[in-house]
Amino acid sequence: xxxxxxxxxVLSLLLLCSIFGAAEPxxxxxxxxxxxxxxxxxxxxxxxxxxxxxxxxxxDETIYVGIPTTITLTVTNFETSTSxxxxxxxxxDMTGHSDMPQDAGxxxxxxxxxxxxxxxxxxLGPGQNETSISWVVRAxxxxxxxxxxxxxxxxxxxxxxxxxxxxxxxxxxxxxxxNLPRLTADFTPPTLRIxxxxxxxxxxxxxxxxxxxxxxxxxGLIMNSIVNSSGENSWTTTIPAALQPTTVQxxxxxxxxxxxxxxxxxxxxxxxxxxxxxxxxxxxxAFALLFVTAGIVILLQTRLTSSPSFAKYDETSVVDEALGxxxxxxxxxxxxxIPEGGLPNGWSEEQWELHGHDYLAGKHGGDQx
Amino acid sequence: xNSSETFxxxxxxxxxxxxxxxxxxxxxxxxxxxxxxxxxxxxxxxxHVAHFTLTFGLxxxxxxxxxxxxxxxxxxxxxxxxxxxxxxxxxxxxxxxGCLIVRWRLGNNVWDSKKSxxxxxxxxxxxxxxxxxxxSAGGTFSRGESLLDMFHLPYEHVLLFPILVSLxxxxxxxxxxxxxxxxxxxxxxxx
Numbered sequence: 060x061x062x063x064x065x066x067x068x069v070l071s072l073l074l075l076c077s078i079f080g081a082a083e084p085x086x087x088x089x090x091x092x093x094x095x096x097x098x099x100x101x102x103x104x105x106x107x108x109x110x111x112x113x114x115x116x117x118x119d120e121t122i123y124v125g126i127p128t129t130i131t132l133t134v135t136n137f138e139t140s141t142s143x144x145x146x147x148x149x150x151x152d153m154t155g156h157s158d159m160p161q162d163a164g165x166x167x168x169x170x171x172x173x174x175x176x177x178x179x180x181x182x183l184g185p186g187q188n189e190t191s192i193s194w195v196v197r198a199x200x201x202x203x204x205x206x207x208x209x210x211x212x213x214x215x216x217x218x219x220x221x222x223x224x225x226x227x228x229x230x231x232x233x234x235x236x237x238n239l240p241r242l243t244a245d246f247t248p249p250t251l252r253i254x255x256x257x258x259x260x261x262x263x264x265x266x267x268x269x270x271x272x273x274x275x276x277x278x279g280l281i282m283n284s285i286v287n288s289s290g291e292n293s294w295t296t297t298i299p300a301a302l303q304p305t306t307v308q309x310x311x312x313x314x315x316x317x318x319x320x321x322x323x324x325x326x327x328x329x330x331x332x333x334x335x336x337x338x339x340x341x342x343x344x345a346f347a348l349l350f351v352t353a354g355i356v357i358l359l360q361t362r363l364t365s366s367p368s369f370a371k372y373d374e375t376s377v378v379d380e381a382l383g384x385x386x387x388x389x390x391x392x393x394x395x396x397i398p399e400g401g402l403p404n405g406w407s408e409e410q411w412e413l414h415g416h417d418y419l420a421g422k423h424g425g426d427q428x
Numbered sequence: 429x430n431s432s433e434t435f436x437x438x439x440x441x442x443x444x445x446x447x448x449x450x451x452x453x454x455x456x457x458x459x460x461x462x463x464x465x466x467x468x469x470x471x472x473x474x475x476h477v478a479h480f481t482l483t484f485g486l487x488x489x490x491x492x493x494x495x496x497x498x499x500x501x502x503x504x505x506x507x508x509x510x511x512x513x514x515x516x517x518x519x520x521x522x523x524x525x526g527c528l529i530v531r532w533r534l535g536n537n538v539w540d541s542k543k544s545x546x547x548x549x550x551x552x553x554x555x556x557x558x559x560x561x562x563x564s565a566g567g568t569f570s571r572g573e574s575l576l577d578m579f580h581l582p583y584e585h586v587l588l589f590p591i592l593v594s595l596x597x598x599x600x601x602x603x604x605x606x607x608x609x610x611x612x613x614x615x616x617x618x619x
Contacts, residue, residue: 087571334506336588341511343594345518350601352519356526356551358608363544364530364537 089170092148092178093162094155094209094223110222112137114208118228123235125244127168127197129323132208135189137222140213143183148209149194150177153223160196163204168195173250173306173328195248195323198232205229240267240313240320243292248325253332258298265292266315272296274309275324286311301329395419436495443492444563446485447520451556453478458549461539471539478552479531485559486524493517496566508586509569513562515587520558527551533612 115133122128132147139145151165152158159177160167167175171192183190198204205227212220235241243263252258264270272284272294286296298307308324395415402411403418411418457474459465496513505511527548531538538548565583567574589597 334508336505336508336511336586337591338505340588340591340594341505341514343591343598344589345514347589347594347597347601348515349518349522349525350605351597352522352601353526353529354601354604354608356523357530357612358604360526360530360534360538360544360547360551361608361612363547364534364540 087146087178087180089172089174089176089179091159091161091176093158094148094150094153108214108220110137110210110212110220112210112212112220112222114210114222114224116206116208116224116228118206118230122198122230122232123239123241124198124201124232125235126239126241126320127195127323127325129193129195130206131191131193133189133191134210137188137210137212137220138214139183142213143185143187144180144213145183145190146178146180146211147192148178148207148211148223149196150207150209151204153207153209153227158207160194160206164199165204166197166199168197168248169250169326170194171326173326173330175250193324195325197244201232201234203229203231236317238266238315238317240315240317241265242311242313242322249327250325252298252301252327252329254302254304254329255300257300258327260296260298260309261289262286262294262296262311263292264294264311264313266317267292267313268315270294270314271312272309273312274298274307276307277305298327304328304330432495432499436492436499439488439492439495440563440566442488443485443559446481446488447556447559450478450481450485451553451560453481454549454552454556458545461545461549462542475539479528482524482528482552482555486521486528489517489521489524489559500569507569509565509583511586511588512583513565513569516558516562516565520555520562523551523555523558527555529609530612 113135115135117131117133119128130149132149134145134147137145149160149167150158151160151163161177167177170176170179171181171194172179177194179192181190181192206229207224207227209221209223214220241264243265246263249258249260260272262270262272270286272286273281274284275281284296284298286294289295294311298309301307306326306328308326310322310324313320313322394412395418397411397415402408406418453474456465457471457478460467460471460474493514497510500507500510505514530548530551537544539545561576561581564574564576564581568577568583
C-alpha cells in the first residue's frame with residue numbers, strides 16, 4: 060500500500076511539473092510560417108498566456124503593383140523571457156493556415172534579419188520593451204490585402220505568450236503610372252553576402268535615366284556609391300566588404316521622365332562563408348568508426364568471456380579425482396615391511412599401517428630393542 | 429504525408445527513449461551483479477529489458493539518421509554539428525551492434541566473470557551515452573541549446589581523418605569484425 064502511495068505521488072509530481080515547460084525557449088529560427096506554428100507552440104489555449112503586446116502595422120500611402128514597398132511593424136508593451144527572444148509574424152489572414160503573404164500574392168524581398176521570411180526572431184536587450192522592424196514586399200496583382208502581425212515571446216514562469224494585431228491593416232494595390240522610374244518587376248535583391256568580400260550589385264530598372272545608390276551600416280550614417288551603367292536600364296555598383304557579421308541597408312533613387320522614385324531600404328546581411336566538408340570522407344569515416352567499434356567490442360568481449368565449449372570438454376575434475384585416488388594409495392607403497400614373524404603381539408593391521416615405521420625405529424614396543 | 433522533420437522527431441524520440449531505458453537497465457544490471465543492489469532475481473529481467481530496448485533503439489537508428497539528413501536545412505552536410513552527429517551515432521551504433529552480437533552468440537557466459545560483466549555493461553552504456561550525446565547535439569543544432577551545454581562540448585570542431593586513413597580504418601574494422609566473429613563462433617555454444 061505504501062509503495063502505491065509513493066508511485067501515485069511521484070506520477071502526480073511529474074504531471075504537475077509538465078506545466079512549467081516553455082514551448083521553444085531557444086526559438087525556431089527565421090522561417091516561412093503560418094499562424095498554425097503559433098497554435099502548435101504558443102497558441103495552445105491550455106498552456107499559453109495572452110500577450111499584452113501592442114502590435115501596429117504601417118505602410119506607404121501609395122503602393123503600386125510590382126514595385127517593392129515597406130511594411131513596418133511596431134511592437135510595444137511586452138515582456139520577454141530572460142533570453143529576450145521574440146518571434147514576429149507577418150500574415151495576411153488569421154485562420155491558421157495559408158495565411159502567409161505569399162498565399163495572398165505578395166513576395167517578401169527582404170526582412171529585418173537579412174532574409175526573406177515572414178517569421179523572424181529578434182533578441183532584445185534587457186529592459187527593452189519596444190522595437191520596430193520592416194519587411195520589403197511586392198504585390199503581384201491589383202486589389203486590396205489585409206495584413207496582420209502576431210508575436211510569440213516568453214515571460215514570467217517561462218510561460219509561452221501569444222498575441223496578434225487587434226485588427227488588420229488594409230492596403231490597396233494600384234496600377235503603376237506610365238513612365239514611372241522603377242525596378243524591374245522580376246528584380247530580386249540579394250539578402251546575404253560573405254564577410255570580407257565586396258558585394259557587386261547588378262540592378263535592372265525601367266524608365267530610368269539616372270540612378271543614385273545609397274547605403275548605410277548599423278550606425279545609420281548614409282553613404283553613396285558610384286553607379287556604373289552596364290547597358291540601357293542596367294546598372295552596377297559595389298558595396299564595401301563587411302568585416303564582421305552585420306547588416307547594411309541600401310536603396311536607389313531613380314530618376315527619369317516620370318516622378319523620381321526612392322526604393323525601400325533593402326537589407327543585406329553579412330555572414331561567415333558557408334561551412335563545407337568532403338561528404339564522402341565523412342561517410343567513409345562514419346562506417347569505419349562503426350566497424351572498428353563493433354569489431355573491438357566483440358574481440359575484447361570474446362577474450363574476456365570463458366568458452367562454454369571448452370568447458371564441455373574440460374576433464375580437469377576427472378583427472379584431479381584420478382590423481383587424488385592414486386595419491387591416497389601411496390601410503391600402501393610406503394607401508395612399513397611386516398616383520399618375518401608377523402605383526403607384533405597385540406598389533407592390528409591398521410595400527411601397523413599407521414605406526415609400523417615407528418615400531419621398526421624402536422619408538423614403539425621396547426621389546427625389540 | 430508527413431514531412432521529414434516530423435518523421436525525424438518521431439524516429440529520434442524512439443531512439444532516445446529506447447536507449448535511455450537500455451542505459452538504465454544496464455546500470456541496474458551492473459549494480460546487481462556487483463552486489464551493490466541486492467536483488468539477484470532482477471538480473472534476468474534487466475538483462476532482457478536492456479538488450480531488447482537496445483535492439484529496438486538500434487532498429488530505429490537508421491531511420492533517425494536518414495530522416496535527420498533529409499530534414500536538415502540547406503543542402504548536404506553544411507554544419508560541423510551534423511557531421512559530429514553522424515560520427516557519434518555511428519560509433520554508438522557500433523557499440524550497440526557489438527554488445528548485442530556477443531550477448532546473442534555467447535549467451536549467459538558474458539556474465540561469468542566480473543571483467544566480462546563490466547566490459548559488456550560498459551559497451552552497452554557507451555552505446556546509450558553516445559546516442560544521447562547525438563540527441564543533445566541535435567538540440568544544439570535545431571534550438572541552439574541543449575541539456576548538455578553545461579559541459580561545453582566542442583560540437584563545432586570536427587575530427588576528420590584523411591580518406592586514406594578512413595579507408596584503412598574501414599578495412600581494419602572489417603578484418604577485426606571477421607576475426608572476432610570467427611573466434612566467437614569457435615567458442616560459442618550456438619552453431
